[in-house]
Amino acid sequence: MKIGIEGQRLFRKKKHGMDMVALELIRNLQVIDTKNEYYIFVKPDEDNTVLKETSNFKIIELDGGPYPTWEQFALPKAAKKYGCDILHCTSNTAPISTNIPLITILHDIIYMESSYYKILTGSATPYQKFGNAYRKLIVPRVVKNSDKIVTVSHFEKNRIAEFFGMEGDEHLTAIYNGVSTHFKPITDNNELKRVKEKYHLPDNFFFFLGNTDPKKNTKGTLKAFSDFLKQSNSDYKLVMLDYDTNELEKLLDEIGDKQLINHIVLTGYVINTDLPAIYSLCAIFLYPSLRESFGIPMLEAMSCGVPVITSNTSSMPEVSGNAAHIIDPYKPEEITEGIIKILSEKDYAENLCEKSLERSKLFSWENMAKEYLKLYQLIHLEHSKK
Template sequence: MRIGIEAQRLFRPNKHGMDIVALEFIRALQRLSSTHEFYIFVKPDQDDTCLTETTNVHIVRIRAGNYALWEQVFLPYYVRKYRLDVLHCTANTAPLFLKVPLLLTLHDVIFLEKSSQPNTRTLYQRLGVLYRRWVVPRVVERCQKIITVSGYEKKHILERLSLRADQVEVVYNGVSERFFEKPSAVELRAARKRHQLPERYLFFFGNTDPKKNMVNVVKAFGLLAPEMPDLYLVVADTSTRTMKRLLEKIGQERLMERIVVTNYLSADQLPAVYAQATVFLYPSLRESFGLPLLESMACGIPVVTSSVSALPEVAGQAAFYTNPTDPASIKETLKRALLATQERQMNIAAGYRQAALFTWENTARTTLRLYEEVAG
């Protein structure tokens, strides 16, 4: 069978959720013994060594303009050119006109939901939302199977898009083995120096997307900081400029001296930053999965996360849960994670076990079965 996998943004240097999922899933497919031929469709970019070809996995570079043009015009042409038996689109959207069976990984339908939070998305993020709002309701009608990443998200997809339960399959993400491997002393020192990491810090992924809840995280840290003068907040995936603007907006400019901004961290850099954190903080307002939860658990770090959306489904009994809409609740939960020694150690041990349940090999095997099912 000839299987196409759309991974348009796979080679971009600063990968995020869906890009990382696609990369790890394809790598796991390469490790499986399979007689099928796989064609990975990507857009040329800087990080073109993150995936290498193998005997039955071929990389096809498609040079085109914007995201929509690449997907709606050029991708269908290459599907015909390579005479594919099935196409799997990995990032929420897909071509509207195809003559082969189509699988779509629909990570979430957050873009269809109204939010009471201020719209802090960038222009790029807003255009992406508009594109998904237009394409997704139309393309799901043409899919032989839709994959999503949690039972929670499946429920929302069925409600929002009026689909039958048998049309949507839950396939959990995995966690890379690199996060279970303890970084060496040399790697830890290098990370501390490179990113100017303090001795004790909370680790958090900042983002302009409202669902990441950066405003309430910073407010909670502002409540906690006076009580713990040696504790810092390390924020990845944002900029110093963005952080300063946020602090000015909430009247907490002085807090900047207790915040370290690392900007983007690659997958190879993350383990050493996770491993030296005192607590990993992930109190999102809405997630369909939450891959960083498993990464931090695999690194042996206690996790504070939200009691809403798919986060309890992924974190199980291995996290400290909080109300993400209430900075005071986040602060008190952080204090428990920092000071309740016995509970902290229990959650660390439970975190290792929880993370080990999610493997990319399981993701690949289940998805391969779906390819065979829809292709007949």
Template sequence: MRIAIEAQRIFRPNKHGMDFVALESIRELQKIDRENEYFIIVSPGEDHCLEETDNVHIIEVKCPTYPLWEQVALPRVVSKIRPDLLHCTSNTAPIHCPVPLVLTLHDIIFLEPRQGGNRSWYQNMGWYYRRMVVPRILSQCEKIITVSHFECNRIREALQLPKDKITAIYNGYSEHFRPLSETLSITRKYIDDDDYIFFLGNTDPKKNVARTLKAYSLYLKQSDKKRPLLIADLSKDKLDAILREQQIEEIKPYLSYPGYIPNKDLAYLYNGAFVFLYTSLRESFGIPMLEAMACGTPVITGNTSAMPEIAGEGGILVNSLNAKEIAEKILYLEQDQIFYQNQIKYGLNIVQKFSWAQTAENLLSLYKTI
């Protein structure tokens, strides 16, 4: 087969979740499949993180905006290549696709009531673009992939899709997320303390930053340790606004907020952390949970959407709307060493269910059916 895969953003330096899913899946396909020919269609960028091989070709397509890139430039390239199928990896696809289409629809948050406000212009435009495009491409899709059984059922019901139209293929986690013995050389770039709490927050309301910071303020009032909090991917201005809004500005001396953290450094930061907070309001999967657990770090996560499915029955699940409950779980981990050690063992065990190799095997099987 000649298989085209849209991976528009994988060459950008500051990658996020969907970029890594596409990149790691392609890397594994490159390892396991020598029979089929792949055309990886990307936008030019500084991070050339994928190398060509005999049967994997990289095609860089330059275009000023994402909608034009996807709706005009991408179909033109596909028409020239004439592959047997096109796999679009990040929720949207060309409305007029010249070949059979496979779509990875990570979630349908854009069709659900919006949580919170103060979104960036970029986030707002993406939200409206997805609402416009997704309903128009569903009928063209030979197959729709999503990343958890929760999301599979949610999408099927919301969009009234036939049962055989959509399937769940789990994500994996990268092998460099593992227990490490030496971390200070990297962690000290981001936080001065070698015993801290770690939280991946950003401006997306589903990440639940305000309540998580409120929970941390409650933790500080009751803890003897008073471990500092490292927050990734959040600007100083946004953080200051949240602290004022929650009336918890007194906790700022305990916070470190370095902004975006490269993926290569995250393994060290997970390893150095006492606990990782993944207290989102809504997730379709939750790769950071796997990464932290694979590093031997306990995870506190939400009890909604796909998070219980990925964390498993033994995970530490909380009502993410309840700041007091989040604080209590952090304190419990601090006070009960047996529980803490059991969570380390539990996490290292449960992540064995997930791998990018398995993701790629499932993708290849699906391609063959088409």
């Protein structure tokens, strides 16, 4: 069996959640499947050593312009050229015209939902707006043409089924994401010191991965942190990743606390292997998103034994179970109250940490890869009978 996997953005330096899912899928398939032939289709970019070829895994770098033209023209042409029996598209969209059996991962359909779409298009960057508009146009046709639609949580499966009228449809299934094994509590003082100095981390801080995507609830998190400082008079900082300073200042102006910038540390881009130490150093990981289809960062933090504050919406309760402090993300005061509770109640915080470690063991990339391999075999068998 020849399997083509779309990994368009795998070689870009700053990878997003969908990119990491595709990367971990391929790496784990390389371990568990040495028989079938795989063709990994990627766009040329600077991080081209992140994935290695093996005897049955070939990396095909495809030029093809912007991602819509790459996806709609270069990708299906290459899949046909290499004789793929199955094409697996991993990033929410796929070619709308291909005669090859197609598996598409829909991580979420937030761009299809009118209420969230208004939020997304209202304050998103031009690139984000274009991407959302493209997906809104393409995805309905992709859903019809795919042999299998896979999503990453039962919450999202239900949303997709409801939106596209696929209740009870065997062409729709859910396969959980995993968490990498290097996400674990870091106790090596030398490693903690190295990472702390590298990113200029303070002694006491909360960690937040928010970005300019409105669903990440950066504004609400900043408001909650501002209120916490006013109530506690503490020296805690909020550590954030690679965030645009101008955009951050706009949000601080909107919440009426420009001075909060003095309590925020922007690390710049953090390589994946340094994240476990940052999780381990932080007092609380804040993940109060408005909407998530799964929530890999939350699971990473839980694997490091860190108290997590997350939302009562979408997939977050499903993934976190009873191992996180749950809040209403539309109420910043609940985030503030959660921070205070975790800091002031030692037994409660320790209980969250213990539950987090146990909960995270339920999710692995190896299990995910095994489920996809079963899917490839099933679809190939179905089409070989036709």
